[in-house]
Amino acid sequence: MTLQEIAERLDLEILTTGVDLDRSVSGGYCGDLLSNVLAAAGAGSLWITIQHHVNVIGVAQVAGLGGVLLAAGVQPLPSVVERAEEGGVPLLRSSRSAFELAGSLYPLLH
Amino acid sequence: MQEPTDAESKCLVHYIKPGDIEHGGSASAQIKAELSRLGVSAADARRAGIIAFEGEINLIVYSDGGGTITVCVSEACIEILFKDDGPGIEDIDLALTPGFSTAPLWATDLGFGAGMGLINMQMNADRFEIHSHLGEGTSIRCLLERREDDASGNC
Numbered sequence: 001m002t003l004q005e006i007a008e009r010l011d012l013e014i015l016t017t018g019v020d021l022d023r024s025v026s027g028g029y030c031g032d033l034l035s036n037v038l039a040a041a042g043a044g045s046l047w048i049t050i051q052h053h054v055n056v057i058g059v060a061q062v063a064g065l066g067g068v069l070l071a072a073g074v075q076p077l078p079s080v081v082e083r084a085e086e087g088g089v090p091l092l093r094s095s096r097s098a099f100e101l102a103g104s105l106y107p108l109l110h
Numbered sequence: 111m112q113e114p115t116d117a118e119s120k121c122l123v124h125y126i127k128p129g130d131i132e133h134g135g136s137a138s139a140q141i142k143a144e145l146s147r148l149g150v151s152a153a154d155a156r157r158a159g160i161i162a163f164e165g166e167i168n169l170i171v172y173s174d175g176g177g178t179i180t181v182c183v184s185e186a187c188i189e190i191l192f193k194d195d196g197p198g199i200e201d202i203d204l205a206l207t208p209g210f211s212t213a214p215l216w217a218t219d220l221g222f223g224a225g226m227g228l229i230n231m232q233m234n235a236d237r238f239e240i241h242s243h244l245g246e247g248t249s250i251r252c253l254l255e256r257r258e259d260d261a262s263g264n265c
Contacts, residue, residue, distance in 0.1 A: 035226035038160050051221045058135015062159030
């Protein structure tokens, strides 16, 4: 399933412009400890987190994640969105909790 | 980033400023992209990128005066060297214990300081060496054998 389709099914707000969402998402991961995400999230996964600072984008880039989904309505600074756009990292957002988002995402990918 | 230093092994050097968390991950993302440009496989570039990220954040959070990340690529290997001039690590075995961290509160608030950074570097490297002396500094060398089909993978 592509990130675009997931965004539509979960009613996600797309924060980045000019970043391709027509990419296949291979899995998902929830976590707010950055090293844990680097250790455990598979390449191509959609990462659900409430961390919304600029280093999140670096994690997504080096780990080759499929995108970052900010949960619980957290709002990143414009500079974070800019960094995501520069790095080609899709950044999405929802008011729903990480638990609810993971629950909704799971059946779409399995 | 400096130009490659010799013909056989292409080396790139990044200087990391202490405390510059706003740019944390920028050098690592550049390193990963540069390795891909040099023909390194996606899986090897990812391993190198994760190692670079953990080391970059350590330089930002812990080093007194910043440090350098030197990445050298040859046909068979990727070598990543981190070097700083202090403060040094008092007990390396303790620092390598999963979950142990001396990260300041501002770093843990951002999701760093899980006590997993050095472990992640070890897990993604085929060889991991760390040397540190209090007051002198720390150097970490990570060696990755390139695993793609056309690389010899024999460092």
